[in-house]
Amino acid sequence: MRIIYVLMFLSLWTLGVIILLSRTRSNVWIGLTILLGGSASFAFAMHLSIMPMIHDAQWLHPVLSMLLYVSTVIAMHIYFYVLPYVFFMGGLWLNQGLSSRLKVAVSLVLLPGPVAMTAIHLASEPWNIFSLAWFRWWDGVYVLMGCVFYYLAYFKEMNLERKQSLRRAMLIFPTVMVWAFTSDYVNFDSLKLGMWSFELDSNGMWQANFIAILGTVGLILTYSIRNGFLGIKLRIERERLDHSIRTLTMGVSILNHSIKNEIQKIDYLAEKCSTLIRSGQAEKAASTIDQVHHLTGHLLHMVNRIKEKAEDVVLDEELHDVRSLVESVMDSARTLTENRPVELSARYEAEGSLKCDAVHIRETLSNLIRNALDAMPDSGGEITLKTAATRKGFRIEVRDNGAGIPKEHLSKIFEPFFTTKKNALNYGLGLSYCSSVMSKHGGKMMAASNEYGAGVTLTLHFPAFKFRPQAKDARQLNREANSLDHLHPS
Numbered sequence: 001m002r003i004i005y006v007l008m009f010l011s012l013w014t015l016g017v018i019i020l021l022s023r024t025r026s027n028v029w030i031g032l033t034i035l036l037g038g039s040a041s042f043a044f045a046m047h048l049s050i051m052p053m054i055h056d057a058q059w060l061h062p063v064l065s066m067l068l069y070v071s072t073v074i075a076m077h078i079y080f081y082v083l084p085y086v087f088f089m090g091g092l093w094l095n096q097g098l099s100s101r102l103k104v105a106v107s108l109v110l111l112p113g114p115v116a117m118t119a120i121h122l123a124s125e126p127w128n129i130f131s132l133a134w135f136r137w138w139d140g141v142y143v144l145m146g147c148v149f150y151y152l153a154y155f156k157e158m159n160l161e162r163k164q165s166l167r168r169a170m171l172i173f174p175t176v177m178v179w180a181f182t183s184d185y186v187n188f189d190s191l192k193l194g195m196w197s198f199e200l201d202s203n204g205m206w207q208a209n210f211i212a213i214l215g216t217v218g219l220i221l222t223y224s225i226r227n228g229f230l231g232i233k234l235r236i237e238r239e240r241l242d243h244s245i246r247t248l249t250m251g252v253s254i255l256n257h258s259i260k261n262e263i264q265k266i267d268y269l270a271e272k273c274s275t276l277i278r279s280g281q282a283e284k285a286a287s288t289i290d291q292v293h294h295l296t297g298h299l300l301h302m303v304n305r306i307k308e309k310a311e312d313v314v315l316d317e318e319l320h321d322v323r324s325l326v327e328s329v330m331d332s333a334r335t336l337t338e339n340r341p342v343e344l345s346a347r348y349e350a351e352g353s354l355k356c357d358a359v360h361i362r363e364t365l366s367n368l369i370r371n372a373l374d375a376m377p378d379s380g381g382e383i384t385l386k387t388a389a390t391r392k393g394f395r396i397e398v399r400d401n402g403a404g405i406p407k408e409h410l411s412k413i414f415e416p417f418f419t420t421k422k423n424a425l426n427y428g429l430g431l432s433y434c435s436s437v438m439s440k441h442g443g444k445m446m447a448a449s450n451e452y453g454a455g456v457t458l459t460l461h462f463p464a465f466k467f468r469p470q471a472k473d474a475r476q477l478n479r480e481a482n483s484l485d486h487l488h489p490s
Contacts (some may be wrong), residue, residue: 004210005045011217012038029090033173036083039075039305040184041213043193051196062157065196073193074127077118078356080130081186084142085114087177094166097156112136128193136185143181147174168223176216230267249379266292315357315440319468322354326385326396329365341380344369350389352469354462356441364434364445368398368458371431373455375402393443396466401455434460441466 015033019027046068054060075386092103117135125131150173154166182205187200200206269292276285326346337344354361365385372383386397431445438445443462 003049005041005049006026008213008465009041009045010289012041012213015217015220024118026090026093028056029086029093030169031085033083033090036086037180040079043072043075047193047196047198049057051312055196056279069195075192080135080139081114081117081121084139084146085110087173088142088146088149089154090173091146094153094155094169096148098256112221113142130191132188140181140186143177146177150174169378172216172219176212205451266296312424313458316361317355319353319358320349323348324388325354325358325361326387328366329362332366333369335369342373342376343382343446345382345490346385348387350387350394350469352467355461355466364437364460365396365398367431367434371400372400372402375400377402389467389469391464394463395464396460398454399457
């Protein structure tokens with residue numbers, strides 16, 4: 001069992017640091033929850049596992065031994081008085097529907113709790129003795145509120161991709177925290193940490209904590225590898241996407257080698273055609289020429305398409321009227337819908353000027369419309385472009401009610417050469433190009449809503465400073481400043 005106690009705090013601390021490195025506000029608090037949750041395991045591991053092995057070592061100076069002992073007492077202070085507040089903060093900051101100002105205010109209002117409990121403990125009893133009867137239910141209030149906010153974050157989230165991640169967080173963290181509260185707060189009566197000895201008055205439930213802790217770590221790692229957890233896999237995929245785009249030019253060089261092989265076939269067919277003409281077999285020669293035309297047409301289309309998408313995007317940004325920009329794209333797209341029962345429309349919830357490269361943004365929107373058309377059934381459907389803005393930024397949505405995107409493909413759609421289309425002339429470069437364009441603009445592109453079988457909404461997010469609203473929209477932005485913006489990433 002000794003090695004188990006060491007594994008408990010090492011695994012929690014490692015996982016906590018990994019989540020902290022994702023650097024989003026909500027993940028910081030969740031990472032701290034995991035990190036501080038390992039403080040009790042650290043204290044118990046030092047007393048039960050590590051110190052019994054090194055206590056008599058000649059290199060262990062008494063001062064070092066004392067410092068290690070003090071660190072275990074501090075760790076238990078953190079576990080009993082700080083952890084419940086940090087857990088509550090993790091649930092609170094997961095709620096994107098709440099304004100940052102409100103979350104900061106709530107955080108500050110509840111901050112005196114752990115400070116007061118620590119002060120009362122130090123004033124009323126020895127610092128290394130913890131009598132839990134007087135503070136366990138105050139901690140319970142923080143744990144209860146934290147659970148409520150975790151559940152609220154999940155049930156109020158509208159972005160289906162993020163909702164899946166929140167579902168995993170909701171199932172794991174409140175469950176484990178309630179277990180820890182029951183095991184270590186309710187079922188502990190008192191704890192005295194001596195100099196490498198301790199006296200614990202408990203029903204012994206804490207001895208099963210290793211199952212909950214190691215099981216939780218294993219579950220989070222499994223989610224992170226398979227589906228992504230709190231954006232961790234998404235971060236890895238972004239790095240992979242950046243690498244894919246950087247190596248795309250190298251891929252074109254490899255493609256050139258393949259093209260040479262095809263040219264050898266064309267050279268052979270040309271020579272064969274020449275022989276057939278000299279021998280008077282005009283009909284067979286014409287058939288051979290048709291084969292050459294097919295090969296050259298295919299290769300030209302492929303080369304132009306890959307060259308167009310593989311080159312690095314260089315922006316020429318100017319202010320452009322949003323309505324004019326969208327209308328020009330729609331006018332061009334209507335030529336594709338003339339003979340199809342597809343309704344193409346636009347909604348302008350925000351109007352003004354957008355600082356962007358109009359050529360690349362038009363091409364990006366055209367790509368999204370073409371993708372939506374490809375997903376439409378023969379019976380037709382609707383494609384809607386929508387502009388909207390809050391103080392967080394400006395967005396253009398392209399929504400359709402076509403076939404949608406399967407969930408297993410959702411995390412891969414922006415990768416170069418990934419495609420689900422059966423058309424041999426499609427090389428899976430459209431959405432990676434669109435994503436690259438948005439990255440160059442300082443924004444991002446997201447599958448903001450996805451219901452397989454009910455269409456998809458792809459959203460272009462621009463930073464707020466790129467958009468200059470008209471006067472009426474400025475007033476509207478003030479009214480909507482604290483409104484829920486489900487589609488905007490944090």
